[in-house]
Amino acid sequence: MSEVQILESVQIFLQRQHGHFIHGQHLEVDRQRLALINPATEQTVAHIAIGNQQDVDEAVESAQDAFINAWADTSPYERGQKLNKLADLIEFYAEELAQLETLTTGKLIHLARHLEVAQSVVFLRYFAGWATKVHGQTMQPSLPSMNGEKYTAYTIRQPVGVVAGIVPWNFSLMIGCWKIGSALTTGCTIVLKPSEFTTLSLLRVAELAIEAGIPKGVINVVTGTGETGQYLINSKHVKKISFTGSVPTGIAIAKQAMTNDLTRVSLELGGKNAAAILADANLDEILPNLLQATFVHQGQVCAAPERFFVHQSKYDEFTQKITAALQHFKIGSPLDESTMFGPLSNKAHFEKIKHFLDIAQQNDQIICGGRVIQGAGYFVEPTLLKVRDVDDPLFIEETFGPVVDVIPFESDEELISMMNHSRFGLTASIWSNDLSKALRLIPQIEAGSVWVNMHTFLDPAVPFGGVKASGLGREFSDAFIEDYTELKSVMIRY
Numbered sequence: 001m002s003e004v005q006i007l008e009s010v011q012i013f014l015q016r017q018h019g020h021f022i023h024g025q026h027l028e029v030d031r032q033r034l035a036l037i038n039p040a041t042e043q044t045v046a047h048i049a050i051g052n053q054q055d056v057d058e059a060v061e062s063a064q065d066a067f068i069n070a071w072a073d074t075s076p077y078e079r080g081q082k083l084n085k086l087a088d089l090i091e092f093y094a095e096e097l098a099q100l101e102t103l104t105t106g107k108l109i110h111l112a113r114h115l116e117v118a119q120s121v122v123f124l125r126y127f128a129g130w131a132t133k134v135h136g137q138t139m140q141p142s143l144p145s146m147n148g149e150k151y152t153a154y155t156i157r158q159p160v161g162v163v164a165g166i167v168p169w170n171f172s173l174m175i176g177c178w179k180i181g182s183a184l185t186t187g188c189t190i191v192l193k194p195s196e197f198t199t200l201s202l203l204r205v206a207e208l209a210i211e212a213g214i215p216k217g218v219i220n221v222v223t224g225t226g227e228t229g230q231y232l233i234n235s236k237h238v239k240k241i242s243f244t245g246s247v248p249t250g251i252a253i254a255k256q257a258m259t260n261d262l263t264r265v266s267l268e269l270g271g272k273n274a275a276a277i278l279a280d281a282n283l284d285e286i287l288p289n290l291l292q293a294t295f296v297h298q299g300q301v302c303a304a305p306e307r308f309f310v311h312q313s314k315y316d317e318f319t320q321k322i323t324a325a326l327q328h329f330k331i332g333s334p335l336d337e338s339t340m341f342g343p344l345s346n347k348a349h350f351e352k353i354k355h356f357l358d359i360a361q362q363n364d365q366i367i368c369g370g371r372v373i374q375g376a377g378y379f380v381e382p383t384l385l386k387v388r389d390v391d392d393p394l395f396i397e398e399t400f401g402p403v404v405d406v407i408p409f410e411s412d413e414e415l416i417s418m419m420n421h422s423r424f425g426l427t428a429s430i431w432s433n434d435l436s437k438a439l440r441l442i443p444q445i446e447a448g449s450v451w452v453n454m455h456t457f458l459d460p461a462v463p464f465g466g467v468k469a470s471g472l473g474r475e476f477s478d479a480f481i482e483d484y485t486e487l488k489s490v491m492i493r494y
């Protein structure tokens with residue numbers, strides 16, 4: 001099949017002199033520029049500006065001004081309506097946004113359409129619904145009255161103010177929309193700093209926000225590198241940092257946030273997620289779902305499994321069937337709708353994955369895959385590795401790519417001990433029809449999300465976040481509200 005035609009509007013957008021999006025408009029700045037590379041071809045598709053302290057200050061001041069003078073006083077109903085309108089516009093321009101994502105991340109075009117863009121719309125609409133449902137409580141004070149006086153008390157939830165949203169490169173549009181939705185529905189304003197590799201779709205969303213009637217300054221986007229992110233998190237008007245990215249950066253940011261007068265911080269970080277395939281699992285039934293959940297977006301998904309634990313009785317059948325299935329993955333251009341597996345998203349990540357594959361090659365650990373595809377683009381094969389024991393470095397480090405380890409287990413005790421042998425605790429799954437066993441295992445697994453007969457599946461109505469080094473705080477459901485609002489207690493004597 002041939003590649004999809006790049007829309008004229010996308011070509012025009014790419015050719016723009018990209019700046020930041022501050023106070024409702026594109027701000028062209030004379031700054032050092034960075035090339036955005038198409039990972040499938042290694043060709044430059046656009047250039048972005050590297051934001052400096054002055055740019056960040058301007059964006060944060062605009063967000064602070066919009067918070068005080070526009071957004072916090074907008075009625076909850078109106079906030080919900082405007083978020084819904086933004087969702088409508090993202091839906092209307094879906095193909096344009098999907099193509100921008102594919103061109104800069106190497107994400108398969110059907111994934112960009114049906115997951116990245118479509119889910120951005122779904123999540124924004126979910127958050128829009130919360131705007132009218134954030135509330136405090138009334139309570140009866142408990143201490144006895146001394147002289148017959150009475151007391152009553154209630155709480156109100158107030159938006160914290162300006163949020164700094166730091167976004168990684170794997171799902172920039174969708175993760176950016178999670179942060180926009182959480183901030184705006186609770187009455188906060190936001191300054192987004194997308195990854196330097198995948199900046200364009202959020203610049204476009206900020207434009208659409210103005211079309212949706214969201215007041216200028218409520219959503220700002222400053223482009224640039226980690227240094228730009230540093231300026232942002234250290235800004236005195238930033239009252240909350242919502243960070244999604246790697247563990248080392250997350251920990252460094254949290255330390256800084258604490259020294260900056262305890263700025264609130266929520267962290268969605270990495271994982272080395274486990275999938276447990278129990279003895280009763282029917283491999284022919286589960287493998288299509290398991291493979292999809294594992295190798296979606298070339299494994300560059302924080303929630304995807306990277307460690308397979310397979311009951312000893314099924315180990316050989318499992319490795320043979322995975323090997324056979326992976327050989328049928330059609331690797332190629334992400335703009336070709338028949339492609340099943342595209343490139344890694346950027347050169348730095350490609351080099352990191354090549355390093356893991358080299359180690360596995362040297363140690364004779366490759367069961368299938370393991371090769372780098374020669375030619376233009378950052379392509380590697382989806383790979384399954386065997387590990388000697390749970391202290392194998394390849395079993396410990398997050399690859400954030402299409403490199404998965406498999407290890408057999410015999411007893412439930414051994415399974416739980418190996419699954420929990422990790423500094424991470426983002427997600428896990430159990431594949432079995434023995435529901436009674438699954439229900440007994442679930443509480444013992446150290447992870448923020450546990451799925452049964454599914455994996456890598458996020459729903460806005462279900463909280464998401466990590467335990468241990470995988471994060472702090474929860475997104476979605478009603479769990480996000482506490483992070484974006486201050487709870488004020490009021491007591492009245494009468």
Ligand code: NDP
Nearest residue numbers: 167168169195196225226229230245246249268269270302
């Ligand atoms: P990084 O931590 O390198 O970067 C994340 C974001 O932080 C980027 O925008 C980056 O900018 C910015 N940044 C880098 N350094 C700083 C700094 N010192 N101060 C402020 N901002 C900074 O992660 P990646 O982008 O490489 O993303 C991959 C990681 O993210 C993986 O570990 C993955 O597991 C995790 N992740 C977690 C998710 C979750 O929900 N738990 C979801 C998606 C990814 P720049 O890119 O310009 O350097």
